Amino acid sequence: MTYFFVILFLALMAYLVYFNAVQARDIINSPYNERQDNFADRVIRGSITDRNGNVLAETEVLEDGTEVRHYPQGELFAHVIGYSSQEFGKTGLESVDNFNLLTSNAFFVEKLKNEFQNQKNRGDTLVTTLDLEMQRAASDALGDNKGAVFVMEASTGKILVMLSKPSYDPNQVDDLWYVLNSDEENSPFLNRVTQGQYAPGSTFKIVTTLEYMRENPDYANYSFDCTGTFEHQNFVLPCWTRSAQGHLDLRGSFAQSCNGSYANIALTLDRASYRKTAEELLFNQKLPSLLDYSRSSFVVSETTGDSELMMTAMGQGNTLVSPYHMGLICAAIANGGQGYQLYGHGNQQERTPKLPEADDGTRGGTVKGIYVRGRKRGHGDGFKPGGLQRGGQNGNGGVQPG
Numbered sequence: 001m002t003y004f005f006v007i008l009f010l011a012l013m014a015y016l017v018y019f020n021a022v023q024a025r026d027i028i029n030s031p032y033n034e035r036q037d038n039f040a041d042r043v044i045r046g047s048i049t050d051r052n053g054n055v056l057a058e059t060e061v062l063e064d065g066t067e068v069r070h071y072p073q074g075e076l077f078a079h080v081i082g083y084s085s086q087e088f089g090k091t092g093l094e095s096v097d098n099f100n101l102l103t104s105n106a107f108f109v110e111k112l113k114n115e116f117q118n119q120k121n122r123g124d125t126l127v128t129t130l131d132l133e134m135q136r137a138a139s140d141a142l143g144d145n146k147g148a149v150f151v152m153e154a155s156t157g158k159i160l161v162m163l164s165k166p167s168y169d170p171n172q173v174d175d176l177w178y179v180l181n182s183d184e185e186n187s188p189f190l191n192r193v194t195q196g197q198y199a200p201g202s203t204f205k206i207v208t209t210l211e212y213m214r215e216n217p218d219y220a221n222y223s224f225d226c227t228g229t230f231e232h233q234n235f236v237l238p239c240w241t242r243s244a245q246g247h248l249d250l251r252g253s254f255a256q257s258c259n260g261s262y263a264n265i266a267l268t269l270d271r272a273s274y275r276k277t278a279e280e281l282l283f284n285q286k287l288p289s290l291l292d293y294s295r296s297s298f299v300v301s302e303t304t305g306d307s308e309l310m311m312t313a314m315g316q317g318n319t320l321v322s323p324y325h326m327g328l329i330c331a332a333i334a335n336g337g338q339g340y341q342l343y344g345h346g347n348q349q350e351r352t353p354k355l356p357e358a359d360d361g362t363r364g365g366t367v368k369g370i371y372v373r374g375r376k377r378g379h380g381d382g383f384k385p386g387g388l389q390r391g392g393q394n395g396n397g398g399v400q401p402g
């Protein structure tokens, strides 16, 4: 009988260890789980900063003990940082990193001391790769226009700027949520960087060029004489210059962004193969992103007509893409064809491999794609920036530069 209890006890211990090590993160991280709130009873939600330590979100404790989440930059980072509201839940990194913000990696002794003094521990500070000054510059440049700015350091995959307008003040979410949520004209909650769907325009010529190069190993011999307009069947297509761009090879067609030449190229392409290339570049596919995003769509198929095909080749067909996705493609090109393997959050499906040493010689935590998770203990020391895994030819960007 004694043995039975010993075994039962050991089994229970094993389960608790397993739960804490493996399952707790997912369960606590679920926005639907009320355990979060129990957690928040013992930990003051950690801060979120930019890469230079500028505070983007912090929790202030009032004299009566009330905790208020404060966003010193107001509207500037509303979409990427998100909000944390008792009533309306969490978005952005506030949601994605809920677990870490409510976890303290302060020294054990310090935590114990706080417990004895009946004081709460501070959750970890989340150090992002975002840059306050750059985000501000982007915001000034965009002015009152609706739109998005996305800046990624191509050599590391770090995201420096993620700006979307119109925005909202996350400090006022509790008061204004219903107003903001019903504003269909401005959609202030929409993160246009990752959720916006736009015609890619001439940036899509990147994809078309890649497909042409794949189908034609002798692409260096391509030539086209631009007269300023391109005609095919009943379709007349002007070049953006409205005048002849002259004799162009493939490189020249790309550099001059000649619509006529791309219509001409389009007519030679194998539709199924074109689609396959687009899908290898993650059109119609999941994107590596922890923030909510919309899939980009590419709809050319065997039955697509010539005019639609020509429009698609220059980014004006039914193709839709997010600025985030286009940024990933450009970064892959800047890296000589290597995309970044952006890992997920370490849940079972996306268990992350151990990270190799990063460029700056540090060994990181989980790669977020969107930011590096810096671990900063409750009171400031011991911060270590995360690393970044550079992917091989992994389908994120098999782009070969011309």
Ligand SMILES: [Zn+2]
Binding pocket: 226, 227, 228, 239, 240, 244, 245, 257, 258, 259, 260, 261
């Ligand atoms: Zn032209």
